Each structure stands twice: as C-alpha cells, then as structure tokens.
Amino acid sequence: MSEKKIKDTKNILNDKELEFKRAKESNRADKIIKAIKEISSNLPNIDFHQLPQEVSDFIPVDIIVSELFGSLQSKSITKEQSNIDLQVIKSYTTKLNYVHRLLTLNNKVAWISNFEMTTLSKINIDDKIRTVKNISVQVYDMSLTASKDMLLSLSGSTDVSLLTTKTGEIKPFLSVSPLIPLGIHVTKHNEIILGVMEEGGTYNLTDKSCRKVILFGMDGIQKQSYEYDKHKQRLFTVPIRITSNVSNDILVINRTSDYDGRVVVLDRERHVKWTYQGHPQVNSGNKLFNPQDIVTTSVGHVIVNDFIRQAFHVLSGEGNVLTCKVMEDMEIIYPWSLDIDTEGQLWVGCESEDAKSCDAKLHTVKFS
Template structure:
C-alpha cells in the first residue's frame, strides 16, 4: 500500500503503458489491474467482457483547481505571534509563517507565496482524494467478495452437512440390511442344525429300540439248545454293526468376528472432511532441463519407475505418436507407437491409454507393447481423458457435428468407465438442464475426486471448471486473465493436480503456468521465460511431487531454438506454504 509521502500529482509525459508497453501519455489507472494505462488500453477494457467492470480512474486531471483569488489567504492568524497573519509558506518546514516567524525562526529557509502554496496543496488533496477513491473502491469490492465467499462457504457447509446426513442414512440402511441378512443367515443355520439334531435323536431312539429288542434275542439264543437259533442270531448281529457306525455326528462352532470401528475405518466407510486454505507463500523453482529430438510435446504422463509416456509430434500437431522413454540429459528412445493421439493417461499400473484424434476410439498399450482396442463410443468423438486414483477412466466426448454449433441434438458429455471398459456414470446436464461442457479438451481430478475440465467454449474462448462428482453440478469456473501484450484471451493447454490439492495450468501463448486453489481461486502465475523455458504445453506430476513441463517448440524458429539450446522437457519444484 502506498504511503502518504508516495502520493504525487501525475504529470503529462510520454511513458510506456504498463499493459501494452507502448509509449504514450498515460492518463488513466485501472484499479483492478493496478496498472497505469493509455487511452487505447482503456478502450480495450470497455470491449473485453472480463475487463468491462474494472474501475478506471482519470489521473491526468482529478481536480479543477479553485480560483485562488476567491480563497481567503490574507486573514489566517499566526499561532505563535498575536495579531500577526500568515504571509508566506515555508517549504523547508512545510508550514505557514508570519513576518515575525520569518525574521526569528525561519531565516535562510525556502519560501513560496501563499497562492502558489495553496494551489499545490489543492493538487495534493486532489491526488489524495483519488488515492482514497481507489482505496474505498477496493475495500467495497473486497467486502463484496467477502460476502460472496461467505455465501459460498455457507452453501458448502450446508452441502457437506447434507452429505453427512445422506451418508449416515445410507450407512444405517446398509448396516440394518446387513444385520438382517446376518440374522437370517444365523436363523437358517440354527434351523438346519436343529433339524439335523432332531433327525439324529429320532434315529438314535429307533436304534435303541432295535438294540433292546435284539438283546432279548441274544438272551434267548444263549439259553437255547438249538444250533439254528445261535447261528441265525449271529447273522442278524452283523447287520446291526452298520447302524452303530452311522450314529456319529460332526461338531460345528458358530461365532461373529468382532470388528472394531476405528476412526480410520470410519473415515473410509463414512467419508472425511477436506478443508484447504489459500497458501501464503508460493514459489516455482527450476530443477533440471532435458532435450528430446522432437519439435513438440503435446501430452505426457510420468511412470512410477521414473520413465514417462508422451504424445509427441514433429511437423504437424495433428499427426502425433506415442513414445516411452527414460530420463537422461539427452533422452534416448525406449519405445515408439504409431497412433494419432488427442490425449493420454496412465493407469495405476502405468498402462497407457489414449483417446485417438477425431475417432470414437480409446486404445491402450498391452503387455506385449502393441496397441489394443479398448473403448469405443461411436458415434461420438473422444476428447480429453484421465485416470483417477480409483483407477476409473474419465473421458470427454462430443458429437461429430460442428464443434461450436450447439443444438438440442448435440451431445457433450463426461463419461466414467471401469477398467473392464464398462460405462459407470455420465455427466451432461445439471439439475436445471443446463449443459455442463462444450468441448472437454483436457481433464484431471482434484484431491476430493471432483472432475476438473478445460472446456473449449468457442474457437478463441476457454475456461476451467469443476464438476462435483457427487452432485453432478458445476462448483466453480475460472476464465483466466486477459493478455494485453498478446491481445488474446485466456487459452490454457493442459491441467494437472498436485498432491497437496492445488491445480496447475499451462498456457503456450504467454509462456506461463498458473496456480489455482482447490476452490478455483487464482493464486499466482510464473513466466517460464525467466528460467529459459518457452511455450509450455504438457503437464505431469511425478510420484515425488515434481512438476514436469513438456514444451511446444514447434512454434519457435528452429535455428533460434537450436542456437539458444531451448529444452523441450523441464522439471520444476513447486514450493507452497501456508505460513
């Protein structure tokens, strides 16, 4: 914040505009951009929708100086000398003085006439009034933003409480259902076992009667003097041995495993609350550069063993192919697969899957290293693709018509597939039947599992949005910053999510990467040209949390890139702290 001593009355002189950098007489200041701008950039502000609400202050002439002749300057009494009036302004002491003051205290000081001093003070007040106007505007805007954030916060809290209630109800229903099944299972086991007991008891009673009766026969045979009775009784005895063997019964034990519900197990079953704050410190530090013998890297993914898959191209971006390679200062090829890739993703076991450009196909690289058919969404066309932590495939699709001519028959969706290739979910409209996306060109997921999409709305307009996985509604959108130097709107090329919950965007045209919070708030950007890196396109986070950036050096003059040894693969370290 500027101090009072730093506030000066602006002067009319040709200086570089802080936005377009053209020499011009700077007459205006954009409070939102915090830049002093020329008349041309002021006109651009009015034409660009995202800038039209910015406050523009005319700093060339904030105040029409009052007629000094009408201001009473000759009757200002001196505070130090009775019956004396101020006659001059002491510039050395910055105060009004009378004749006695001049002769006694302010000898050899610099003075100026009251009229001139008053005119300067009016200009100073005018400048300070402009300064205060800017501060009041900012404070009102901040409070307005606070009010909006508070409303959003309240909605999020209510939504979380709603989810808690829903989870509680679902878990109660599931527990009740499971307990009922366990009881029914136990009762069935009781019934089956008791039936077996009853059958065995009845059988034993029958055998007891037979054995008692046979004992009578044995007694009679023992007392008989007839051989026939003895041999006949022994013959019947051998038949009774089988009945004695069948009286055995197995022992069974039934029990219920005691399962303690620890807080960790409850978090898995019930869910957990994620609460993130906007960091106080963000820094992007350069780690290392690598050179690949291709002109451009369009998309990449880092494997757990330190190697990587990338979609690369040389002459035509629409004619790309896949490579897998290990990292060294000059990278040697490991594997090349001919396929025209639009986007790619890696599964949890480092299998690469790719959406094929302008086709309904998703293909994968099999264990034999060959390209395999995997998913087909005909008659739709595949766009951005991503694999989340649960190993689900998230695929953007569109119909085969004009990409930006939306009709009632148009189909623009986010589809969720399992690794078996079967579709599980679909997101196309919100609860108000409003279309969620136009063309989902790149996709990732945040730490909450919500779907983050780079949505191409028109040929020149893109946005980033978050779709809540549970509610199927757009949670927030980010439309970027207008680039005055390039005279182009926000044009993100890739997006990824860090392990700590932040979102990183790349933008080729501005040589920047952007950092967003989990809630879609802009945190900062880094111009990679300060590190000798140009045209960042592809982004990937490795298992150690490092950010990898693949560059589109095809847009750079080949001789220039070779002369300056520009890298096309760079490793960066993001340092983010809340203190």
C-alpha cells in the first residue's frame, strides 16, 4: 500500500471514529447499531487473497517467554476443514425488528426475545411462525434447564430469574448482587455458568471493576469463579455469551468494545486453552470481529456469528478454523442469535435489513 493511500485511509478512519463517538454519546442502541452498519459499509476496501492451503496456528512452547506469548507456525488445512458446509434449509419472517435471543425446544417450537420491544415469545414453527405466548420482559440472555424451564438474566436486575414455562411465572432464582448478570448457560451436567459485571461498568476497566464468570450448582451454591488467569491478568472485559462443549470447557464471548470481541475458552482449572479474534480473510485491518452468539455441536465444533461481517466462523474444539463463511449470499443478514435444535439443525435469528421494520428473519441451516 502506498504512503498516500495509507494517509487517505487514516483520514477516512478518523472521520468514521468521530461518527461513531457521536452515535455512542446518544446512549441509544438503535443509533449506535445504525452507525456501525453505515460505517462498516463505507469503509475503505481492502483486497483479500483467496484462503491459502495452510493457516497460522498459535503454538505455545516450553521456555518461559514463549509460554507467555507463544509463536505463530504454519499448519496445513485438514480434510475435515475443507468439508464443512452450511446451507439454508428454510427461512421464516417474525414480527420483530431483530431476534435478540433464541432457544429451540425442538425443531418445531422455540422461544425468541427482543430486548428493545421488551418481549419474550414462545413460537410454533411449521410453514410459518405462530406465536402462542407473549411475556413482557426485557431479556438480556436465557438458557434452558433440564426441566425445560428457563433461567433469565434481565436488564437492570442483580438476580437470575426462573421462568416456569407452563405457567409463565417469573421469580428470582439466585442473586449476584451487587453485580449484574450477563451471559447465562446451563450445562448438560445441570450447572449454571454466569457472566457478571459491576453495575454501571464500561469497557474501560479500573481496579474496582469486577468482570468474571461464575459456576453455580442448580442449588444456587457457587462452585468456582473465573476472573484472572494464572499470570494475574484479567480474563474478561464484558462476558456477554457463554456455552460449554463436550470436553466440559467454558466458552465465552468477551466483548472488548461496542464493535469488537473475541472468544475465550477455559478449562475448569482457569487455564486459557485458546482464544479466537476472527479470520484474516474477513476481519483483517479495520474490519473487526463482532461476535454476538456462540454454540457448540455434539462433536465439539464451535460456531460463532459475526454480526457486522454477516459471517459464520466454524472452529474445531481445539480452536482451529474449519471454515469462515459470509452468509449474505444465502440471505442471512445481520445474524444476532444462534441455537442448535434436537435434530442438529442450526437456527439463526437475525435483524431486519431496515432496523425499523418488524420483519426480522429466522433461518434453519444445515450444518455438515
């Protein structure tokens, strides 16, 4: 890239940064999201080469300095990586402007929520969507229990709440006061994993900031807490989404700004097994990795949606990239939420192309 092009690009990025700061100062989520979309669609083009037949992999080695920083080494793409495929099976239209959270009970019944519209809906899905129950509640995250009831983290509350799905009753289940619950996940072993932060916290961390992931039993008793790694470094900035895998690892989407984030994977002993900050073909330069949700498959694959890039990142259980696919050509626009149903199908809840329209899509995707 020439010196002039670098200078021009820098000036454009400075202007875009100013636009985003103005939107952020409004403290309105719709204006911030709209600004991100407009900025990302008008950024300078950066040409990417086709994916190579080898990728860079982070390999820790034995000496102390390299254990801290690791090294980048070339690693051949395996046959498994080249065989991953994602195909849209069916698409449905909701009455929401975006599907913020999504939980499937099976391949015909799901719960969907919209944070802005303060609504949580149970839907039946056949040729079209039919709403069978609406509950007025502002859900930040939700997860199913073994009894098919739901644990909720709610806006502004220091409680995790229990929704009894048969009656629609919502009541406090456990408190993390004075902290605020964020991402929530119930494991297959019936444990609760919860991301928390202090009330009024921002992305700028201080000595008083408390950002951690807590493991509870279903009796509400804390089993473990994850805030710092073995080098006394903070693990999280804002842990917005959490899941687990077949190895019982904890996978967290950690937001580091309104438009950037990464995946952090821990074992139960606080060791960071791997992290992921996007694919160079999609997220290099100023095209940041913007993850919003994460799921794992029955064989341990990890699927992360990249909201702004409209891409799915599929990783192995060891953090290797199996595929990174932009889904816009399949008409998956602005994917917000993910879930895998009892048939192994991937469900994707999206935002409307026009954020003011209440016609957000819900897609079923075959993953093979």
